Structure formats: C-alpha cells, structure tokens
Amino acid sequence: MRSFLYQIEQRQRISLKEVKMVRAWYMDNDTSDQRNEHHRNPPVFIDLNVLKDVSGVEYFQLNLKTFTTDGTLDKIKRERGYTYEDELTCSKECLENYEEKLKIFYKEHLHTDEEIRLIVEGSGYFDVRDINDDWIRIEVVPGDLLILPSGIYHRFTMDNNNFIKAKRLFIGEPVWTAHNRPSDDIECRKKYVEKLSKI
Numbered sequence: 001m002r003s004f005l006y007q008i009e010q011r012q013r014i015s016l017k018e019v020k021m022v023r024a025w026y027m028d029n030d031t032s033d034q035r036n037e038h039h040r041n042p043p044v045f046i047d048l049n050v051l052k053d054v055s056g057v058e059y060f061q062l063n064l065k066t067f068t069t070d071g072t073l074d075k076i077k078r079e080r081g082y083t084y085e086d087e088l089t090c091s092k093e094c095l096e097n098y099e100e101k102l103k104i105f106y107k108e109h110l111h112t113d114e115e116i117r118l119i120v121e122g123s124g125y126f127d128v129r130d131i132n133d134d135w136i137r138i139e140v141v142p143g144d145l146l147i148l149p150s151g152i153y154h155r156f157t158m159d160n161n162n163f164i165k166a167k168r169l170f171i172g173e174p175v176w177t178a179h180n181r182p183s184d185d186i187e188c189r190k191k192y193v194e195k196l197s198k199i
C-alpha cells in the first residue's frame with residue numbers, strides 16, 4: 001500500500017488540476033536556489049486549517065472573475081477594516097531595483113501590521129515560520145488572498161516563473177517597514193507569540 005503522505009500528495013495534485021489554489025508544505029534545509037519548491041523528502045503538505053493553528057496565517061479563496069462585482073472582497077475589507085488598496089507587479093521589467101527588492105523580500109522579517117496580499121496574476125512563495133520555528137512554504141496563485149499576522153517572521157520569493165501581480169491591502173495608512181530578525185522585543189512580536197501559544 002502506498003504511504004499516507006504519498007496519498008495526500010496525489011490528492012493535492014488531483015485537486016490542483018480541478019482548481020488551482022494555494023498549497024503549503026514544510027521546507028527542506030537546502031540552501032540552493034530560493035525559487036525552487038524546496039520540498040522535504042518525502043514531501044510534507046499542510047492543510048490550511050492546520051496552517052492557521054501553527055502560524056496564525058489566514059487564507060481566503062476569491063473568484064478572480066467575479067470578486068470585484070460579487071462583493072466578496074468588499075465584505076472582507078469591511079469586516080477587517082482594510083481601507084487602503086494598491087497593486088504591485090514584481091518582474092524584472094515592472095519593478096524598480098528588482099534584484100535589490102527581491103533580496104529585501106527574502107530576508108527574514110516581521111511587520112507591525114498584517115501583510116495582506118491578493119494574487120491577481122502569476123505566482124510566488126511566501127515562507128512563514130511555524131510555532132516551532134520551522135519554515136512553511138506557501139505557494140500562491142491567482143485568486144489567493146493571504147493574510148500574514150502582525151509579528152510573524154516571514155519572507156517572500158519569486159518562483160521560477162519570475163512574475164507576480166498582487167493587490168496589497170492595509171488598515172489605514174500603509175507602513176511597509178520590515179523589521180529583520182531578530183526583532184523579538186517589538187511589542188507586536190510578543191503579542192503574536194502569546195496569542196499563538198494559546199491556540
């Protein structure tokens with residue numbers, strides 16, 4: 001009989017063919033090209049509900065064809081107080097100081113506010129630390145709305161397609177400041193750790 005993990009992986013691949021959506025997995029310790037998938041051997045995928053419990057990361061799947069007219073994004077914005085919105089395209093052609101920005105994105109850091117991204121084109125990886133400080137890689141594709149809580153250590157990388165376009169949402173005036181690790185004494189970090197330990 002095939003192993004349990006193998007079966008989960010196959011199921012994920014089948015559902016992926018039906019609806020392309022977010023997938024998350026624990027990373028290996030290989031430091032080669034950050035744009036690769038970096039699965040463990042064998043792969044260890046994480047269910048999105050588990051992802052929330054071990055990291056506080058929240059996820060919504062939006063229908064890209066209808067979200068501007070069917071009110072789904074407006075409802076999330078209203079309920080969570082997102083008043084700011086812009087769009088960021090990351091590619092060699094569209095982003096000034098591309099290589100430099102990618103290095104900054106991939107340095108482990110935290111923010112004093114949520115990091116909210118709705119992917120509208122392309123794909124990429126958000127890596128987040130779980131409750132045990134292990135890296136989880138979250139693959140985002142169009143329609144994925146990802147919310148990283150304030151105080152979580154994380155980073156972002158392009159994948160091998162080298163293109164992603166995302167809406168950035170924010171509560172009030174945006175603050176993009178990245179506090180590189182270690183930033184354990186920042187209030188939002190302490191709050192995050194305390195909240196996660198209660199889940």
Ligand SMILES: CSCCC(=O)C(=O)O
Nearest residue numbers: 088090105117156164166
């Ligand atoms: C997909 S959005 C690009 C990355 C980014 O905005 C960030 O890491 O803050």
Ligand SMILES: [Fe+2]
Nearest residue numbers: 111115154178
């Ligand atoms: Fe960030």
